[in-house]
Amino acid sequence: MIVGPRRGGTVSDFSAEIDAVLGSLKQAAIDAYMRVEMNSEEMLKGEIWDDSYRWVHAQTYQVIVERPRNGVGGGYCTIEIMGRPEVGDDQYLARFAEIRATIDSVVDPWRSLPDPSKLQSVMDTATEVASILAPDGADGGGGVGLQASIAEIERHLGSMTGQTIAAFKQNFLGVLDSVVTNLYLLPINAGAGMAGEQGALQQAREDFISVLNQSTARFNEVAKMGGSPGRLLFTLVKSANSMIGNFLPAPAKVVSSSVGVVLGLIDELGLVEADEPAASAADYEAAMSAFQDSVKKLNGSLRDIESELTDKLREINLTTVSSYQQFDLRIPKAEPHSDEYSVTKIDEDAVDDIVNVYLPDIASFLSTAANRSNAMRIDDELDRDASIGSGGVGSKWEINAVCSRLESLLRELAWEVEFAQDQLRLIRDLFVQNDEAGRDALYQHERQLDYQHHPYDPRGKQPMGGYSIQ
Known part of the structure; x- marks a missing residue:
């Protein structure tokens, strides 16, 4: 049994318990953020797929954002115009990282709970x-x-x-x-x-x-x-x-x-x-x-x-x-x-x-x-x-x-x-x-x-x- 807070690469039992549910929390938080993002007035037909978030922007082009897996990764954006993929931007990469960082700032001190x-x-x-x-x-x-x-x-x-x-x-x-x-x-x-x-x-x-x-x-x-x-x-x-x-x-x-x-x-x-x-x-x-x-x-x-x-x-x-x-x-x-x-x-x-x-x-x-x-x-x-x-x-x-x-x-x-x-x-x-x-x-x-x-x-x-x- 590994005990104690994170030191030298080891993880406490409680940290392991936290990690077992933390990915789901981050995933749900990012999904919630993207649902609100897709429900803005300019977005149409916003959907959450297994691997991506997809919506049509102002009835002109489709936006596809890579969805994280268990809260990890995601955020790469592709724009499709007339069915052809174009280069997107990285704004969601940064935003997903901010969401994860916000959650970690709340959770990490609790890993030290005796x-x-x-x-x-x-x-x-x-x-x-x-x-x-x-x-x-x-x-x-x-x-x-x-x-x-x-x-x-x-x-x-x-x-x-x-x-x-x-x-x-x-x-x-x-x-x-x-x-x-x-x-x-x-x-x-x-x-x-x-x-x-x-x-x-x-x-x-x-x-x-x-x-x-x-x-x-x-x-x-x-x-x-x-x-x-x-x-x-x-x-x-x-x-x-x-x-x-x-x-x-x-x-x-x-x-x-x-x-x-x-x-x-x-x-x-x-x-x-x-x-x-x-x-x-x-x-x-x-x-x-x-x-x-x-x-x-x-x-x-x-x-x-x-x-x-x-x-x-x-x-x-x-x-x-x-x-x-x-x-x-x-x-x-x-x-x-x-x-x-x-x-x-x-x-x-x-x-x-x-x-x-x-x-x-x-x-x-x-x-x-x-x-x-x-x-x-x-x-x-x-x-x-x-x-x-x-x-x-x-x-x-x-x-x-x-x-x-x-x-x-x-x-x-x-x-x-x-x-x-x-x-x-x-x-x-x-x-x-x-x-x-x-x-x-x-x-x-x-x-x-x-x-x-x-x-x-x-x-x-x-x-x-x-x-x-x-």
Whole structure:
């Protein structure tokens, strides 16, 4: 299979589809032009033959113009006077070339329309990242992977008490789950944006071929060669919404609407389909204008879809900034929200499991998801002629911005989990001696942390002791 736009003599599948119907369109357009030409007041008995256009001019001589074959060639003119052929002129050679050039100027940019199947790989990667982060009940979640490790930490800590253990439960474990849930919606939304693009591009290809066929029928109607153009309804929006729906895991809507989740979900476009204008045309000029308007309307529908996806993705990215605390665990402080925990009870074996097994597993899952988020970025999958759709790249930059933001947040969260691992190890070592003394040691540990060298905080340097999930 040959893929990609025309390069080095190769032709894309879509270009081949265009070429399969383009000759008929050019032929019909030239026929329509010549029918109008032959119907002028000075022309009599104008007819379209298989190989020529023939008419009698002012009842004095017959004009014979070579007819193109499948839109190619034609235009050589011969004048017959009293049955004898005379030299004609080349005006129709030039005019036929102009008609073909006009059609090519409309059609050629569409040859660069991206192959929607090229998006499947990055969409699959988005699904993979989402499955790593999926909360209970979502695809890939429900007690496996990262969520299983969080559940095990909750179970192991269940019977432990004490002020520092309470602080760890409240400030780390109680926040981690909601942060991961919010992060889960980032690959879901990026993938939904890709799916919307995929559906719109696939339908744009089909609808463009329909426009060419409809325009051919319209020209044939003018040329009195038969043809019934009918009406055409563009269905790019329907196709985009269908692909978005097929991509989204069933529980994603439930997750996005749950209390505490700050991100919405790209689950449907709110656009109205563009209806094709009236099909019939009175003459060649009207038919050509209708063809050009149909292509403009189709292009406008694609541009509107990509603009809406761009706006939605940009808003999602901005939300991760304006509501940063909802996507960031920060350095968990060893300070509970109340003083009700007066009895210390710690299970050293359980803490060992948390420190040596479950927290490292969580950090590993997050690092893997961060690495795969980098592979979610779009390269040239949406590139096309700048006149087609939105800006020549569709929603590429906004999709990539979400992917980059997700990678940064995941790497930061993995680092924070590793720091929490150190904290809990210190709890185990010190809390068996004295709960209050252990808490003081943890405070010292926190104060010694150089916040100005936090390796993954996208906000940059912070003052000493400058942030906490408290």
